[in-house]
Amino acid sequence: MSATTGNSWLSSAVEPGAPIDRRDKPQKWGHPFTYLIALLFIGGCIAPVLYIVLGGFRTNSQITTSPADLPHPWVVSNYSNILKSTTFWGEFANSLIVAFASTAGIVVLGLMVSFVLARYDFKFKGAMYSLFAAGLMFPMVIAITPLYIVIKDLGLVDNLLGVIIPQIAFGLPTTVIILVPFLRAIPNEIEEAAAIDGASRLGFFFRMVIPLSLPGVVTVGILSFIGSWNNYVLPLYILNSQANFTLPLGVQAFSSQYSADTAKVLAFTSLAMLPALIFFSIFEKRIVGGLTGAVKG
Structure with a gap:
């Protein structure tokens, strides 16, 4: 099939005014400020949950002296005693x-x-x-x-x-x-x-x-x-x-x-x-x- 024939077939297949399928085109990213707000909202929801879960692996002294740090050492006995x-x-x-x-x-x-x-x-x-x-x-x-x-x-x-x-x-x-x-x-x-x-x-x-x-x-x-x-x-x-x-x-x-x-x-x-x-x-x-x-x- 020649290039001219291929082009004429393509032009006849797509009718004037017909909607063009744009599914294969990459979607544009939104405004960065929108993603920033979304990340802040997600962080505000997840942070308290993580603090509670990680707090269960600490000792009381760790919570008092360094409330924002990771548990060191990790205290598993708090959870194990409750599960028993x-x-x-x-x-x-x-x-x-x-x-x-x-x-x-x-x-x-x-x-x-x-x-x-x-x-x-x-x-x-x-x-x-x-x-x-x-x-x-x-x-x-x-x-x-x-x-x-x-x-x-x-x-x-x-x-x-x-x-x-x-x-x-x-x-x-x-x-x-x-x-x-x-x-x-x-x-x-x-x-x-x-x-x-x-x-x-x-x-x-x-x-x-x-x-x-x-x-x-x-x-x-x-x-x-x-x-x-x-x-x-x-x-x-x-x-x-x-x-x-x-x-x-x-x-x-x-x-x-x-x-x-x-x-x-x-x-x-x-x-x-x-x-x-x-x-x-x-x-x-x-x-x-x-x-x-x-x-x-």
């Missing part, structure tokens, strides 16, 4: 029970409520959706006193259920707001085809709705788990005995008991927050994808 403690693992188990139970309740109930709000028309549908949206502006701290009275009347004080049930209730607004757009985006043609094939409403829900809305379900599940794991105010009011403490309460109790041993307190704090950090780091892309993605028909 039955109290720590008991509080860890309580946190797992509360987090998994709360997450399961939030995801299951939130998915069912979102399905009804997204796929069916009924009276006061808009008012119900607005009620869940208003729940985002009603933090648990405001309702903690009447909530404690209700929990006390139910006989759930110093009981893990007294923490799980309110967490499910307060986690539903965020779940509904996230999941309703996912369920609305499912094409009606899919539901009609499922009905023609003989699938009931429940069959369509389990076979089609849940798989198609899985990114949103994973997102709300991760957010619910992390929020439950880090919850401090509700367990503080509801749980009294140390046998039922979750890790946030365990950190507070440990800090009071060993207030003079700063290094050991930092080690306990590091171990308490480590599971949530690992969990969030693993599923970070899932959270972003679930919040920004859309269901494809």
Whole structure:
């Protein structure tokens, strides 16, 4: 093929006014000031965490004399002693029970409520959706006193259920707001085809709705788990005995008991927050994808 023929073929292949594919061209870097601000923000977020983790490998004298230096020598006994403690693992188990139970309740109930709000028309549908949206502006701290009275009347004080049930209730607004757009985006043609094939409403829900809305379900599940794991105010009011403490309460109790041993307190704090950090780091892309993605028909 001659050069003239090749050029004429190329010019005919690209129509006038057609968009040019620029995917192969290198992307331009942004302004350096933007990256500087981003690095400062990242450093401000990571620095306290690193200080707490490294502080657990120091002695109290090291923290007092050189708080900004690396541990020298590294003291591993602060962490090993806590990992040998039955109290720590008991509080860890309580946190797992509360987090998994709360997450399961939030995801299951939130998915069912979102399905009804997204796929069916009924009276006061808009008012119900607005009620869940208003729940985002009603933090648990405001309702903690009447909530404690209700929990006390139910006989759930110093009981893990007294923490799980309110967490499910307060986690539903965020779940509904996230999941309703996912369920609305499912094409009606899919539901009609499922009905023609003989699938009931429940069959369509389990076979089609849940798989198609899985990114949103994973997102709300991760957010619910992390929020439950880090919850401090509700367990503080509801749980009294140390046998039922979750890790946030365990950190507070440990800090009071060993207030003079700063290094050991930092080690306990590091171990308490480590599971949530690992969990969030693993599923970070899932959270972003679930919040920004859309269901494809």
